Amino acid sequence: MPETRYIKAVNQALADAMEADPTVFLIGEDIGAAGGSFKATRNLLEKFGPERVYDSPISEAAITGMAVGAALTGMRPVVEIMFMDFTTLSMDMLVNQAAKARSMFGGQGSVPMVLRTPHGGGLNAGPQHSQCLEAWFAHVPGLRVVCPSNPADAYGLLRAAIDDPDPVIVVENKALYAMKGDLPDAPEDRERIEIGKGRIVRPGRDATVVSYGAAVAMAETAAETMAEEGIEVEVIDLRSIQPWDESLVLESLTRTHNLVVAHEAVEAFGVGAEIVARMADIGFDQLDGPILRVGAPFAPSPFGKTLEDAYRPDANQIVAALRRTLA
Numbered sequence: 001m002p003e004t005r006y007i008k009a010v011n012q013a014l015a016d017a018m019e020a021d022p023t024v025f026l027i028g029e030d031i032g033a034a035g036g037s038f039k040a041t042r043n044l045l046e047k048f049g050p051e052r053v054y055d056s057p058i059s060e061a062a063i064t065g066m067a068v069g070a071a072l073t074g075m076r077p078v079v080e081i082m083f084m085d086f087t088t089l090s091m092d093m094l095v096n097q098a099a100k101a102r103s104m105f106g107g108q109g110s111v112p113m114v115l116r117t118p119h120g121g122g123l124n125a126g127p128q129h130s131q132c133l134e135a136w137f138a139h140v141p142g143l144r145v146v147c148p149s150n151p152a153d154a155y156g157l158l159r160a161a162i163d164d165p166d167p168v169i170v171v172e173n174k175a176l177y178a179m180k181g182d183l184p185d186a187p188e189d190r191e192r193i194e195i196g197k198g199r200i201v202r203p204g205r206d207a208t209v210v211s212y213g214a215a216v217a218m219a220e221t222a223a224e225t226m227a228e229e230g231i232e233v234e235v236i237d238l239r240s241i242q243p244w245d246e247s248l249v250l251e252s253l254t255r256t257h258n259l260v261v262a263h264e265a266v267e268a269f270g271v272g273a274e275i276v277a278r279m280a281d282i283g284f285d286q287l288d289g290p291i292l293r294v295g296a297p298f299a300p301s302p303f304g305k306t307l308e309d310a311y312r313p314d315a316n317q318i319v320a321a322l323r324r325t326l327a
């Protein structure tokens with residue numbers, strides 16, 4: 001099983017989906033000849049042609065609107081929005097059209113589209129190119145939201161999203177694009193991952209850390225630090241943010257009795273807040289300490305490297321939260 005970079009796994013998932021289904025096509029800015037800003041669509045124009053790899057004008061609203069219309073007529077468009085920050089320009093089509101179509105048409109129509117977009121910092125791209133806005137979309141009934149943490153999941157979740165009959169937002173942390181991981185050579189051996197199912201990355205008995213995307217690696221590092229002190233931390237990768245694997249988190253909390261939720265997004269009103277509220281409701285009797293969140297401060301992401309490094313959550317903050325809840 002060869003090592004594959006995260007960005008190559010995304011590219012492979014797109015190619016395999018287009019080979020398998022002629023209704024799948026790609027649309028976005030500079031995704032054709034240029035291969036996308038991060039090269040996720042490299043060589044796909046040459047392989048599938050301009051009718052299936054469509055270089056769009058610079059208009060996120062038009063791109064998403066075209067995808068919604070195409071999906072309603074039986075196509076399976078995959079939209080690339082260059083940075084998650086620019087999904088602000090797609091909100092009407094996503095939130096008022098794509099997310100509502102199945103309900104408004106009484107289940108007689110659906111919007112089987114995917115919107116891929118990178119989020120997060122680490123590249124010193126400044127406050128308009130570094131935001132993590134997944135909580136916005138997770139709040140909207142009718143949208144599904146996934147966030148892979150490794151190459152195999154980047155492949156498996158994207159394939160599942162393209163197969164899904166409803167709109168799915170696939171959030172890719174751009175700091176992970178160079179990450180290497182195993183991905184089988186044969187297409188039939190590459191796993192699709194069920195949307196809504198998380199995984200236990202590292203088993204433990206003393207505390208649970210729930211995370212997704214780039215925060216999973218931070219949680220693993222924190223768990224290794226705590227293991228040096230004899231404290232075994234269970235790390236859960238949600239994979240899917242909406243829906244999220246509530247039962248897996250509750251089962252883990254029942255074993256460990258302590259819970260920390262970590263993500264790169266701003267802590268206030270984030271994904272972590274929903275998980276904390278839900279576990280406080282259904283898992284309160286299992287708690288031995290407070291449920292704590294680790295996230296970015298309530299401020300725009302800085303541009304300068306030292307400031308961004310201080311702004312982004314890290315493993316040390318997760319360790320501090322673990323020590324606090326265990327105390």
